[in-house]
Amino acid sequence: xxxxxxxxxxxxxxxxxxxxxxxxxxxxxxxxxxxxxxxxxxxxxxxxxxxxxxxxxxxxxxxxxxxxxxxxxxxxxxxxxxxxxxxxxxxxxxxxxxxxxxxxxxxxxxxxxxxxxxxxxxxxxxxxxxxxxxxxxxxxxxxxxxxxxxxxxxxxxxxxxxxxxxxxx
Amino acid sequence: xxxxxxxxxxxxxxxxxxxxxxxxxxxxxxxxxxxxxxxxxxxxxxxxxxxxxxxxxxxxxxxxxxxxxxxxxxxxxxxxxxxxxxxxxxxxxxxxxxxxxxxxxxxxxxxxxxxxxxxxxxxxxxxxxxxxxxxxxxxxxxxxxxxxxxxxxxxxxxxxxxxxxxxxxxxxxxxxxxxxxxxxxxxxxxxxxxxxxxxxxxxxxxxxxxxxxxxxxxxxxxxxxxxxxxxxxxxxxxxxxxxxxxxxxxxxxxxxxxxxxxxxxxxxxxxxxxxxxxxxxxxxxxxxxxxxxxxxxxxxxxxxxxxxxxxxxxxxxxxxxxxxxxxxxxxxxxxxxxxxxxxxxxxxxxxxxxxxxxxxxxxxxxxxxxxxxxxxxxxxxxxxxxxxxxxxxxxxxxxxxxxxxxxxxxxxxxxxxxxxxxxxxxxxxxxxxxxxxxxxxxxxxxxxxxxxxxxxxxxxxxxxxxxxxxxxxxxxxxxxxxxxxxxxxxxxxxxxxxxxxxxxxxxxxxxxxxxxxxxxxxxxxxxxxxxxxxxxxxxxxxxxxxxxxxxxxxxxxxxxxxxxxxxxxxxxxxxxxxxxxxxxxxxxxxxxxxxxxxxxxxxxxxxxxxxxxxxxxxxxxxxxxxxxxxxxxxxxxxxxxxxxxxxxxxxxxxxxxxxxxxxxxxxxxxxxxxxxxxxxxxxxxxxxxxxxxxxxxxxxxxxxxxxxxxxxxxxxxxxxxxxxxxxxxxxxxxxxxxxxxxxxxxxxxxxxxxxxxxxxxxxxxxxxxxxxxxxxxxxxxxxxxxxxxxxxxxxxxxxx
Numbered sequence: 001x002x003x004x005x006x007x008x009x010x011x012x013x014x015x016x017x018x019x020x021x022x023x024x025x026x027x028x029x030x031x032x033x034x035x036x037x038x039x040x041x042x043x044x045x046x047x048x049x050x051x052x053x054x055x056x057x058x059x060x061x062x063x064x065x066x067x068x069x070x071x072x073x074x075x076x077x078x079x080x081x082x083x084x085x086x087x088x089x090x091x092x093x094x095x096x097x098x099x100x101x102x103x104x105x106x107x108x109x110x111x112x113x114x115x116x117x118x119x120x121x122x123x124x125x126x127x128x129x130x131x132x133x134x135x136x137x138x139x140x141x142x143x144x145x146x147x148x149x150x151x152x153x154x155x156x157x158x159x160x161x162x163x164x165x166x167x168x169x
Numbered sequence: 170x171x172x173x174x175x176x177x178x179x180x181x182x183x184x185x186x187x188x189x190x191x192x193x194x195x196x197x198x199x200x201x202x203x204x205x206x207x208x209x210x211x212x213x214x215x216x217x218x219x220x221x222x223x224x225x226x227x228x229x230x231x232x233x234x235x236x237x238x239x240x241x242x243x244x245x246x247x248x249x250x251x252x253x254x255x256x257x258x259x260x261x262x263x264x265x266x267x268x269x270x271x272x273x274x275x276x277x278x279x280x281x282x283x284x285x286x287x288x289x290x291x292x293x294x295x296x297x298x299x300x301x302x303x304x305x306x307x308x309x310x311x312x313x314x315x316x317x318x319x320x321x322x323x324x325x326x327x328x329x330x331x332x333x334x335x336x337x338x339x340x341x342x343x344x345x346x347x348x349x350x351x352x353x354x355x356x357x358x359x360x361x362x363x364x365x366x367x368x369x370x371x372x373x374x375x376x377x378x379x380x381x382x383x384x385x386x387x388x389x390x391x392x393x394x395x396x397x398x399x400x401x402x403x404x405x406x407x408x409x410x411x412x413x414x415x416x417x418x419x420x421x422x423x424x425x426x427x428x429x430x431x432x433x434x435x436x437x438x439x440x441x442x443x444x445x446x447x448x449x450x451x452x453x454x455x456x457x458x459x460x461x462x463x464x465x466x467x468x469x470x471x472x473x474x475x476x477x478x479x480x481x482x483x484x485x486x487x488x489x490x491x492x493x494x495x496x497x498x499x500x501x502x503x504x505x506x507x508x509x510x511x512x513x514x515x516x517x518x519x520x521x522x523x524x525x526x527x528x529x530x531x532x533x534x535x536x537x538x539x540x541x542x543x544x545x546x547x548x549x550x551x552x553x554x555x556x557x558x559x560x561x562x563x564x565x566x567x568x569x570x571x572x573x574x575x576x577x578x579x580x581x582x583x584x585x586x587x588x589x590x591x592x593x594x595x596x597x598x599x600x601x602x603x604x605x606x607x608x609x610x611x612x613x614x615x616x617x618x619x620x621x622x623x624x625x626x627x628x629x630x631x632x633x634x635x636x637x638x639x640x641x642x643x644x645x646x647x648x649x650x651x652x653x654x655x656x657x658x659x660x661x662x663x664x665x666x667x668x669x670x671x672x673x674x675x676x677x678x679x680x681x682x683x684x685x686x687x688x689x690x691x692x693x694x695x696x697x698x699x700x701x702x703x704x705x706x707x708x709x710x711x712x713x714x715x716x717x718x719x720x721x722x723x724x725x726x727x728x729x730x731x732x733x734x735x736x737x738x739x740x741x742x743x744x745x746x747x748x749x750x751x752x753x754x755x756x757x758x759x760x761x762x763x764x765x766x767x768x769x770x771x772x773x774x775x776x777x778x779x780x781x782x783x784x785x786x787x788x789x790x791x792x793x794x795x796x797x798x799x800x801x802x803x804x805x806x807x808x809x810x811x812x813x814x815x816x817x818x819x820x821x822x823x824x825x826x827x828x829x830x831x832x833x834x835x836x837x838x839x840x841x842x843x844x845x846x847x848x849x850x851x852x853x854x855x856x857x858x859x860x861x862x863x864x865x866x867x868x869x870x871x872x873x874x875x876x877x878x879x880x881x882x883x884x885x886x887x888x889x890x891x892x893x894x895x896x897x898x899x900x901x902x903x904x905x906x907x908x909x910x911x912x913x914x915x916x917x918x919x920x921x922x923x924x925x926x927x928x929x930x931x932x933x934x935x936x937x938x939x940x941x942x943x944x945x946x947x948x949x950x951x952x953x954x955x956x957x958x959x960x961x962x963x964x965x966x967x968x969x
Contacts (some may be wrong), residue, residue, distance in 0.1 A: 065352065069341075069348075
C-alpha cells in the first residue's frame with residue numbers, strides 16, 4: 001500500500017512519496033528521506049505523519065518510531081519558525097561555539113530544543129554542520145551563518161525578527 | 170553440508186560447515202556465554218559476551234556470528250577473554266540495579282550467573298544510576314527499564330518468532346530503550362502498552378528480570394517452588410508447561426507456568442494460556458465439598474461417604490428399575506485417557522448403557538476410519554517443525570492452536586517451508602503463506618471434492634475474487650509438492666473429510682492431522698467416549714463384549730439424543746464428568762427436572778447448579794495420567810497442584826461403581842502387583858486429591874495395588890485399545906511424546922458427526938477460561954485496545 005487516499009501532505013509531496021517508495025530495492029529504505037521531507041513540510045513528525053508514512057511503506061508505526069527516535073534532527077514537537085542550530089563540535093568549539101550557544105540561550109531566553117513563547121525561534125545545539133572552515137557557525141533552518149561572534153549573532157536574530165531573513169526550507 | 174574439523178580449547182570438534190561456532194561448541198559440551206544470542210532467531214552480536222580468540226584473526230571474535238571453518242583453532246576461556254567478558258559485564262552493570270534479592274529473575278538470571286563467574290560485581294562507575302519506574306504494559310507484561318541489558322531478544326522473539334512486532338528499540342546509545350507498540354502519548358491513560366497476543370515469550374526470552382510476568386512477579390523465588398513439567402490443559406496442541414508449585418494450608422498452589430523445561434514438543438514456545446491460565450486451579454470459586462440436593466431443593470455440603478452413597482444407590486436403583494438405556498453419560502475433553510477409558514467402561518459395563526458422549530470438537534471417527542489402513546499417514550506435531558510443504562484447510566492455528574502456528578512460522582523462517590492455505594477468512598498465517606485462497610465458510614465440502622479431483626466442484630468455490638483458474642493453479646501447486654503435510658480444521662467433517670483423506674492417501678508422501686480444541690479431545694474419541702464407538706473406534710454395534718467386559722450391543726444415544734430423551738421424560742439419570750452441556754448445548758434446565766443428575770466438576774457451572782449430587786473434582790494439573798493431543802501424540806501428565814477436598818475423576822468413578830455394588834476388580838484390574846502396604850493406609854494424610862499417586866510417584870513405584878491407580882487401566886488400554894497397543898511405556902514415563910496412529914475399522918456407514926467447535930481463541934478456554942482471572946483481564950484488555958483503535962480511526966476520519 002504505497003498510495004494513500006486521504007493524504008495529510010501537499011499534492012506535490014504526496015506525489016514525491018509515491019515515487020520515493022518505488023525507487024529502492026527495499027521499500028523501507030525510503031523511511032529516512034520521507035521523514036525528513038515530511039518534517040520540512042509539516043514542521044515536525046506528528047502522530048499523523050508517523051501513521052501515514054507507516055502506511056505508505058507498509059511497516060508498523062512502531063518501526064517508524066524506532067527510526068524516528070534514533071535521529072536527533074527529527075523532532076516530534078513543533079520547532080520555532082526559525083530553528084537556530086548552533087554547532088559545538090571541535091572547530092566551532094575552539095573558535096567559541098559554546099560562548100555563541102550560551103549567548104543564544106541568553107538572548108532568546110530558551111535552552112536546547114526549546115521554543116520562544118512567541119514561536120519565532122527555537123534553539124538547538126547540533127553536531128558538525130560542515131562549516132568548519134568558517135567556524136563558529138550556525139544554521140537557521142537551512143540557511144548558514146558563519147564566522148559568528150555574539151555580536152554578529154544578534155544581527156542575525158534582528159534580521160529574522162524583522163522578516164529580512166531567508167526562510168530556506 | 171560437508172563437515173569441517175576444528176579445534177576448540179585443544180579438543181578436536183567436527184560439525185557441519187556453516188554451523189555457528191557457539192552452537193558447535195554447545196554440541197561439544199563447551200559453554201560460551203551469550204546474552205543476545207538465541208537459537209532460531211536472527212543474529213544480533215550486541216552483547217559481546219561470546220567473544221573468543223581465534224588464531225590468525227586480529228581481535229576477539231563473536232562466536233555467535235562466526236561460522237566454523239576447517240582447521241580453525243579457537244580458545245574460549247583465557248585470561249584475555251575473561252577480562253573482556255568482565256569488562257562487558259561491568260559496562261552492563263553500570264546502570265543495572267543490584268536488586269537481585271527482590272528481582273523475579275534472581276536465582277535464574279543469566280547476568281547474575283555471569284557476574285558470579287567472571288567476578289565483575291565491583292564497578293568503576295561513580296555516577297548515580299539512572300532509575301526509571303517500572304511500567305505495566307499489559308495485564309501480564311511488566312517492564313523494568315533499568316534492569317534491561319538491551320540484548321534485543323524480546324524484540325526478535327516478538328517479531329520473528331511470534332510475527333507480532335509489538336516491541337521495538339528506541340532512542341540511541343545510553344538512552345536506548347525497549348519500546349512497546351502503544352506509546353504513552355497515544356494511550357488514554359498516558360502509559361505505554363503492548364497491543365499483542367500476550368504470549369509472554371518476551372518474558373521467557375529475557376535473560377534478566379527486565380520483563381516480568383503479571384501472574385508471578387514478586388510472589389516467590391525460583392528455589393522455593395517445586396517444578397513439575399506436565400501437559401497444558403488448554404488447547405489440543407500438547408505443549409509441556411512447567412508449573413511452579415508451593416505448599417499452602419489447603420494443598421499446593423500453582424504460582425507460575427513457564428517454559429523452564431524445554432524438553433516438550435513445544436521447544437521454546439508457550440502461549441498465554443499455558444503460561445498464565447493455570448489460575449483457575451487456585452480459584453476461590455472451586456467446589457471443595459460434595460453437595461447433595463435436599464428435599465427443600467437446596468444443595469447442601471455433605472460428607473464424601475454420604476454423597477457417594479447417595480449417588481451410587483440412586484444410580485443402581487434407576488438402572489435396575491428403568492434400565493441402562495434410560496441413563497446418559499457425558500464425559501469431558503479434559504479427562505486423562507485413563508479416566509476417559511474408565512468412564513466409558515463404567516458406563517457400558519456398570520450402568521449398562523451406550524448412551525455416552527462428549528463435546529466433540531473435530532470428527533476423529535471419520536479421520537481414523539479413512540486413514541486406518543494407511544500406516545504412516547498421520548502426522549505428529551513434530552512434523553510441523555520440519556515439513557517442506559504444508560497445506561492448511563480451515564482452522565485458525567494462530568488463535569486456536571498457537572503451537573502449531575509457532576512451528577509453522579519457524580518452519581517457514583528457518584527451513585523455507587512452503588505454506589498453502591485455504592480458509593474462509595484471512596487468517597494470520599497467510600502472512601507466511603506461499604499461496605492463499607479464500608472460500609466461503611459453506612464450501613469446504615466443495616473444496617474437499619475439488620482437491621480430490623472433482624473438477625465440477627469448482628463451481629461451488631468460485632467467487633468474484635477467485636476464478637476457477639485460481640483454484641486449478643492452487644490445486645496444481647499443492648499436487649506438485651513432493652511431500653505435503655495437510656492440517657485440517659474442524660470445518661471438514663464426515664463424508665467430506667473422508668473424501669479428502671481417501672484421495673490424499675493415493676498420493677505419496679502426504680501426511681494428515683485434524684486440529685481440535687482441547688487437551689484431550691483426541692483422547693476422548695480414541696478412548697470411546699462415543700455412543701457408537703468403543704475404544705479404538707470399534708463399532709458398538711459389532712460386539713457384545715470389549716475385552717473381558719460384557720457390554721450392550723447397540724449404538725447408544727448421542728449428546729443431542731440424550732437431551733431429547735430427557736425432554737420426553739425418558740432419561741432417568743445423567744452422569745456428567747467434567748462437562749457443562751447445559752450451557753454448551755443450550756439445554757433448558759426444566760427438561761432435566763425429573764432426571765437424577767450426578768456432576769463431577771471444579772465449579773458450580775450451569776450443569777452442576779441443577780445437579781442432585783455435585784462431586785468436587787481435581788483438574789488436569791492435579792492428577793497423573795496420559796493425554797493425546799490432536800495430532801495423536803501421547804504424553805504423560807504429572808500431578809503439580811493440589812486442593813484439599815477434591816478428588817480425581819478416576820477415584821470418584823471407582824467409588825461410585827463400588828457404591829453401586831459393581832465388581833471393582835473387573836472394572837480396574839488392580840492388585841496384581843505387590844501386596845505390601847505401599848502407603849495407602851495413611852489416613853491422616855487425607856485431603857490430597859490423588860494421594861496414592863503422589864506417594865507412588867515420589868517413590869518411583871507403580872505396583873497397581875490401589876483401585877485408584879490409573880496405571881492399572883493403562884495396562885488394559887495397552888492390551889485392548891487398537892492403536893494404543895503400540896505405546897512404549899518407557900517413552901511415556903520419561904515424559905516424551907510418542908505418536909500413535911489410530912487403528913479403526915474402515916466404514917462407509919454415515920453417522921452424525923455432531924462436531925461443535927468451541928471457538929476458543931487466545932483468551933478463552935471453555936469453562937476453565939471463565940474461572941481464570943488472568944484470562945478475564947486479558948479479554949478486558951483486548952477489548953479496551955480494540956475500542957481505542959476504533960476511537961483512533963474515528964479521530965482520523967474526523968480529521969480527514
